[in-house]
Amino acid sequence: MLGNFSYKNATKLYFGDDSLKYLNGELPKYGKNIQLIYGGGSIKKNGLYDEIIKILKDNGKNIIEDGGVMPNPTVEKLYEGVKLARENKTDLLLAVGGGSCCDYAKAVSVSVNCDEDPWDKYYLRFEEPDCDIVPVGCILTMAGTGSEMNAGSVITNHSQKLKIGHVFGEEVMPKFSILNPKYTFSLPKKQMVAGIYDIFNHICEQYFSGEDDNTSDYIAEGLMKSVIHSSLIAIEDPEDYEARSNIMWTATWALNTLIAKGKTTDWMVHMLGQSAGAYTDATHGMTLAAVSLPYYRYIMPFGLEKFKRFAEEVWNICSEGKTDEQVANEGLLAMENWMKKIGVIMSLSELGATEDMIDGIAEGTFILEGGYKVLTKDEVKEIIKQSM
Ligand code: NZQ
Ligand code: ZN
Numbered sequence: 001m002l003g004n005f006s007y008k009n010a011t012k013l014y015f016g017d018d019s020l021k022y023l024n025g026e027l028p029k030y031g032k033n034i035q036l037i038y039g040g041g042s043i044k045k046n047g048l049y050d051e052i053i054k055i056l057k058d059n060g061k062n063i064i065e066d067g068g069v070m071p072n073p074t075v076e077k078l079y080e081g082v083k084l085a086r087e088n089k090t091d092l093l094l095a096v097g098g099g100s101c102c103d104y105a106k107a108v109s110v111s112v113n114c115d116e117d118p119w120d121k122y123y124l125r126f127e128e129p130d131c132d133i134v135p136v137g138c139i140l141t142m143a144g145t146g147s148e149m150n151a152g153s154v155i156t157n158h159s160q161k162l163k164i165g166h167v168f169g170e171e172v173m174p175k176f177s178i179l180n181p182k183y184t185f186s187l188p189k190k191q192m193v194a195g196i197y198d199i200f201n202h203i204c205e206q207y208f209s210g211e212d213d214n215t216s217d218y219i220a221e222g223l224m225k226s227v228i229h230s231s232l233i234a235i236e237d238p239e240d241y242e243a244r245s246n247i248m249w250t251a252t253w254a255l256n257t258l259i260a261k262g263k264t265t266d267w268m269v270h271m272l273g274q275s276a277g278a279y280t281d282a283t284h285g286m287t288l289a290a291v292s293l294p295y296y297r298y299i300m301p302f303g304l305e306k307f308k309r310f311a312e313e314v315w316n317i318c319s320e321g322k323t324d325e326q327v328a329n330e331g332l333l334a335m336e337n338w339m340k341k342i343g344v345i346m347s348l349s350e351l352g353a354t355e356d357m358i359d360g361i362a363e364g365t366f367i368l369e370g371g372y373k374v375l376t377k378d379e380v381k382e383i384i385k386q387s388m
Pocket of ligand 2: 145198202270284
C-alpha cells in the first residue's frame, strides 16, 4: 500500500547547455556577499570558474573565495567554511562542483548561525537546525549524488573514523541548481563511472524494500533502464550529449525524494560503503560498487520476489523453466557483468582497505531496518570480508 505522505521539492532546476545564463536571474534574489564554493581546481581548468566570476561581477556581487573542498568533505573544512561565512556575512553559498561541494555548502548553511558544534548536533545527534539557514545554490559539474535536488549532506570525520550523512528537511535543499551536461564532459572516466554506479545504487536502495505494488518501483525500473542504457554509450563516447544529459537527469531523479515515496527504503549498501569510505577515503561510488554484490547476494533470499522482478524487468531475464532463485541470481549476474563492463572497482582491497580494518568498518556501519533483512553485526562483518 502506498501509504500517506506529503510531497514538495523546493529546488528550482535549470537544465541544458545554456543553463548558466539563468544564474543572472537568481542572483538578484540574494544579498551582495556570495561565498563561491569549489573543489580542487577542475573548474579552473575547464573555464567554468572564469565564466561564473564574470557573471558574479556583472551582477555587482562581492565574491568570497571558498575553494579546496575535497572529495568526501571533512569536518575541519566545514569549520573553515563556517568561519569564512561568519566573517564575511555570506548571503548565498554558491557551490560549483559535484556532490562534495553541494553537501559541504548545505553543511555550512545550517552551521553559520548555529551556537553548537555542527558535527555533534547534526551528524552525531541527527538534530534538525533551529537557527537561520543561509541559502544554497548549486552549479553541478558531476552527475551522481543527487545532492543538487535533495537535502542530504555527508561529512567525514577522519579522527573519529566516521563518515555520516544527514538528510535534512526541505528547507535545506538548494534554492536552485544549474545542470549543464556539458560540464560533465571533463570528468575523468573513473569519476564518471563512479557517479553512474552511485545513481544506480540510489535507485536500488529505494527499490529493494517492500513487497507491495508501488508506483515508485515502476519509476525506479525506468530510471535503472535509462542509466544502464546511457552508461554503455557514455563509456564509449564520453562526449555524447544525449547520454550524458540522460545520466545527469537520472541522477537527479534517483535521489530527490520522489521514488522513496511509500517505501521503507534500505540504504544498507550506503551504510557499508560510507563506513569503508571513512577508513579509505575512497571514491564514494566505488565503495558502493565494492560492497553491493556480496550484500545483495546475501539478502536476496529474503526479498526473492523483488529480486526476481528486478531480473525480469531491468535485465530482461527470461524466467521460463527456471526457479525464482535461478532468475534472481541471473539478474544479479547481469548486474555484475554491467558493472564490469563500465569499469567500476568491485573490491574494498583495491580501494585501500586492509584486513585489519574489517572490524572497524563493521563497527562504523549503521544498521538500518527498512530493507529485506535486518543485519546483525556478524553479518555486516561477513559481508565486508566478502567485499575485500
Ligand atoms: O575537486 P575538483 O577539482 O572539482 O574535482 C572533482 C573531484 O576530484 C572531480 N570533478 C567534479 N566535476 C568535475 C571533476 N573533474 C573534472 N571535470 C568535472 N566536471 O571529481 C571528483 C569527485 O567529486 P565529488 O564532488 O567528490 O564527487 P561526487 O559528486 O560523487 O560527490 C561525492 C560526495 O557526495 C556524498 C558522498 O558521500 C561524497 O562525500 N553523497 C551525497 C549524497 C547526497 N547529498 O544525497 C548522497 C550520496 O550517496 C553520497 O553519499
Ligand atoms: Zn550514493
